Each structure stands twice: as C-alpha cells, then as structure tokens.
Amino acid sequence: MNDWHSWAAVAVFAGTYALIISEKVHRVAAALGGAAAMLLVGATDDTSAFYSVDSGIDWNVIFLLMGMMMIVGVLKRTGLFEYLAIWSVKKARARPFRVMVMLIVITATASALLDNVTTVLLVAPVTLLICERLALPAAPFLIAEVFASNIGGIATLVGDPPNIIIGSRAGLTFNDFLVHLAPLAAVLVLVLIGLARVLFRATFVHDADRAAEVMALDEREAIRDPRMLAQGLAVLALVIAGFVLHPVLDFAPSIVALLGAGLLVAISNADTGEVLTEVEWPTLAFFAGLFVMIGGLIDTGVIGQVSDALADAVGDKEFGGSMLMLGASGVLSGVVDNIPYVATMAPVTADLVHHLGGDADHVMWWALAAGADLGGNATAIGASANVVVLGIAERARQPISFWQFTRYGLVVTAATIAVSAFYLWLRYFAL
Structure with missing residues (x-):
C-alpha cells in the first residue's frame, strides 16, 4: 500500500470500528462519520459511493430491508406475532430452553428458503413478545436466532446474499448448494443448539406462574384484523415465491420486496404513515455508512491486496488452500460485512479454481461460502442480519451491546468453522 489514500482508508475504517466497539459513539453516528471521512480523504467519491456496483452502497440490500420492514409493519397490526408467540410457547410447554430450540430450528429452516435478513425481521417480533410473556431477557434469544439465520443461510443459493454472488460467479445452481452445503447446515444447527444450552444456561429459568398464564391463553383471540391478516399473508407468500423463483423471474429480491410492500399498502386499510414508522431508518443509515466505508477500502485496493496475498499463499495446495480460504473468510467476514468481502473474493476464487483445474462445484467455492456465511456470526456487524436484530x-428498549453479541459470536464462529473444516476434509479429501 504505497498510496497514502490506502493508508488513510485503513485509518478511517480502523478508527470507526474502534468507536463502534467502544460504544462511546452510537454506531449509526460512527458509520456515517466514517463514510464522510472516506469521502474527505479521497478514498472514494460520490460516483463510487452512490452508483458503483462493486464499491458503492448496495441499494438492493437497502430496499430489500425497507420493503420487508413495511410488510412486517402491516402484519404487526393484525396480531399475527402475538398469535405466533402464544402458539410457540404453548407448544414448548413454556420451557425456556425448548422455546429457544424451537426458535433456532424455525429460524434456520426459514433462512434456507428466504434470505436471513427477511427471516429475522419476521421472527424477532415474535421473540420479543415471547420473552415479555415469560419475563425472560430477550437478548440471548435474539442472539441465538441471528446465529441460526446465518447458519441456515448456508444451505441454499438464496439463503444468504454472499451465496447469490458465489452462485452467479461460479455458475452454481440452487441444487448445487443444497447437495453440498445443506448437510453441513443441518449438522451446524445441532452444534448451535448444544452451544446455546451452555452459553445461555443462566437464561433458562422457568417461571411456573408466568407459564401457567400463557398456557391458559387462547392464541386465536390475539388476531385483531382477520381481513388484513389474510391480505398480508397472501402478499408475503407472493414475495417468498418471488425470492425462490429469482433465477427464473430475473427480479432482484429488492424489487420483489418493494412490489410486495406497495401492493400490501394499496390493498389493505393500513395507514401509510404508520407503516413507514415501522421502518428501521437508523439501521438503513448504518448500512449506507458501512457500505461507503468498505467501498473506500475496495477503491483504494486494500481489500484487493488482501485477496491477492491469500491467492499467493494458496498456490497449488488444494487442501491447504481450502482450509486457508475457510479460515481467512471466517476472520475477515467478522470484520467487514460478508457481502462486499465475497464480491471481492469471488474473482480471486475463480482464478484459484481455474489454476487448480477444478470444476464449477470445486471445494474452494464451498470453503468461501461457509467461511463468509459463518464468519458473519463473529461480531455484531459481521452480517446484515446481525445489524438488523440489534436495531x-x-x-424495543432491550439493547444488545457490541461486546454482548461478540463474546458469544466468537465462540459460535470458532466452533462452526472447526466443524466445517472437518466436514470439507471428510467429504472432499478423505472419502
């Protein structure tokens, strides 16, 4: 890095990251300040920040989030989440650990069919209501769901945005991901359940009186507007179908979400202003700032140099290279958002696969996908779902600090990366 712009970009990113970690400055203010600093030092410019596909704000992510937040805002007014909260608690017999297991399994499964951000947007409100009913702290349940969403997202092409980038670059299909990574995701969900039992053991306090109160409730009475509920569920089903059929319809997920939100607001009697108040605007602003900062690292060549160094280290060592790819992706995706990381690494990985003489479904691609998706669990800003849940x-006035999330995330990431390394070795080298 001979260009002073590169060093300036690294300094801005490191300083902003330190502010976010210290929590002395609100993360939104830190991210927007960091973005402004990137522009001031010339690491990026307005054209790159607002219009570049490679290094600018990912508007697909921003508008996907906004559209789904609007849909969730309408559904919240129907009483659906109260219904699901009571139903879930009753099925789990109001036992906190059983409730967490149920939420982990539901979240991981849904994240394989939807993207993980959409999943946590739907599950988090239910979780908050469950914890309120049972007088439990919400943070452990929300954190476990984030882990489950990132793990479940490994399983399919549409489960996590980095997978879509990898699939497009490598020519991999929905079924390719299902065959190669779904078994790993299933194993990792079991690992997560075991870890949750230990990490959050202080949370699983059964309150018999609270449990009895919830068990006596009739969940059907929670539905306040059946007509709006039917409209909301119909639109949500169409949106989910649009996500799954993305390769056929060729509509970006953001377009599908916005069309769904617009349709639902138009056909329901929901007040547009009230629906817009449900949008997590600070979260969207945080993403915008983060994208601009990472774009500065891309434009100045910092991330590219890191990628090239990784490629040089791999050489022609297939096993060592895949393990290095898995580990490095896990570490780097915990520091920078995994979407721009994978966008930068995809061409490097393609060159490696070509050099090694591998097919489209080469182990190197699966190492990149697993490392990037699982590495997102390491810190509070490692993946989009993490940031959304923190918002x-x-x-809900139950804030989760950077370190509260990260001290659990580092343990889960280390364990899941280790299991993934064993899985890759066993499937692609030992057998």
Whole structure:
C-alpha cells in the first residue's frame, strides 16, 4: 500500500470500528462519520459511493430491508406475532430452553428458503413478545436466532446474499448448494443448539406462574384484523415465491420486496404513515455508512491486496488452500460485512479454481461460502442480519451491546468453522 489514500482508508475504517466497539459513539453516528471521512480523504467519491456496483452502497440490500420492514409493519397490526408467540410457547410447554430450540430450528429452516435478513425481521417480533410473556431477557434469544439465520443461510443459493454472488460467479445452481452445503447446515444447527444450552444456561429459568398464564391463553383471540391478516399473508407468500423463483423471474429480491410492500399498502386499510414508522431508518443509515466505508477500502485496493496475498499463499495446495480460504473468510467476514468481502473474493476464487483445474462445484467455492456465511456470526456487524436484530432490540428498549453479541459470536464462529473444516476434509479429501 504505497498510496497514502490506502493508508488513510485503513485509518478511517480502523478508527470507526474502534468507536463502534467502544460504544462511546452510537454506531449509526460512527458509520456515517466514517463514510464522510472516506469521502474527505479521497478514498472514494460520490460516483463510487452512490452508483458503483462493486464499491458503492448496495441499494438492493437497502430496499430489500425497507420493503420487508413495511410488510412486517402491516402484519404487526393484525396480531399475527402475538398469535405466533402464544402458539410457540404453548407448544414448548413454556420451557425456556425448548422455546429457544424451537426458535433456532424455525429460524434456520426459514433462512434456507428466504434470505436471513427477511427471516429475522419476521421472527424477532415474535421473540420479543415471547420473552415479555415469560419475563425472560430477550437478548440471548435474539442472539441465538441471528446465529441460526446465518447458519441456515448456508444451505441454499438464496439463503444468504454472499451465496447469490458465489452462485452467479461460479455458475452454481440452487441444487448445487443444497447437495453440498445443506448437510453441513443441518449438522451446524445441532452444534448451535448444544452451544446455546451452555452459553445461555443462566437464561433458562422457568417461571411456573408466568407459564401457567400463557398456557391458559387462547392464541386465536390475539388476531385483531382477520381481513388484513389474510391480505398480508397472501402478499408475503407472493414475495417468498418471488425470492425462490429469482433465477427464473430475473427480479432482484429488492424489487420483489418493494412490489410486495406497495401492493400490501394499496390493498389493505393500513395507514401509510404508520407503516413507514415501522421502518428501521437508523439501521438503513448504518448500512449506507458501512457500505461507503468498505467501498473506500475496495477503491483504494486494500481489500484487493488482501485477496491477492491469500491467492499467493494458496498456490497449488488444494487442501491447504481450502482450509486457508475457510479460515481467512471466517476472520475477515467478522470484520467487514460478508457481502462486499465475497464480491471481492469471488474473482480471486475463480482464478484459484481455474489454476487448480477444478470444476464449477470445486471445494474452494464451498470453503468461501461457509467461511463468509459463518464468519458473519463473529461480531455484531459481521452480517446484515446481525445489524438488523440489534436495531430491533434497541427500538424495543432491550439493547444488545457490541461486546454482548461478540463474546458469544466468537465462540459460535470458532466452533462452526472447526466443524466445517472437518466436514470439507471428510467429504472432499478423505472419502
């Protein structure tokens, strides 16, 4: 890095990251300040920040989130989440650990069919209501769901945005991901359940009186507007179908979400202003700032140099290279958002696969996908779902600090990366 712009970009990113970690400055203010600093030092410019596909704000992510937040805002007014909360608690017999297991399995499964951000947007409100009913702290349940969403997202092409980038670059299909990574995701969900039992053991306090109160409730009485509920569920089903059929319809997920939100607001009697108040605007602003900062690292060549160094280290060592790819992706995706990381690494990985003489479904691609998706669990800003849930928790006045999330995330990431390394070795080298 001979260009002073590169060093300036690294300094801005490191300083902003330190502010976010210290929590002395609100993360939104830190991210927007960091973005402004990137522009001031010339690491990026307005054209790159607002219009570049490679290094600018990912508007697909921003508008996907906004559209789904609007849909969730309408559904919240129907009483659906109260219904699901009571139903879930009753099925789990109001036992906290059983409730967490149920939420982990539901979240992981849904994240394989939807993207993980959409999943946590739907599950988090239910979780907050469950914890309120049972007088439990919401943070452990929300954190476990984030882990489950990132793990479940490994399983399919549409489960996590980095997978879509990898699939497009490598020519991999929905079924390719299902065959190669779904078994790993299933194993990792079991690992997560075991870890949750240990990490959050202080949370699983059964309150018999609270449990009895919830068990006596009739969940059907929670539905306040059956007509709006039917409209909301119909639109949500169409949106989910649009996500799944993305390769056929060729509509970006953001377009599908916005069309769904617009349709639902138009056909329901929901007040547009009230629906817009449900949008987590600070979360969207945080993403915008983060994208601009990472774009500065891309434009100045910092991330590219890191990628090239990784490629040089791999050489022609297939096993060592895949393990290095898995580990490095896990570490780097915990520091920078995994979407721009994978966008930068995809061409490097393609060159490696070509050099090694591998097919489209080469182990190197699966190492990149697993490392990037699982590495997102390491820190509070490692993946989009993490940031969204932190925003929801803060709005519900149950904030989750950077270190509260990260001290669990580092353990889960280390364990899941280790299991993934064993899986890759066993499937692609030992057998």
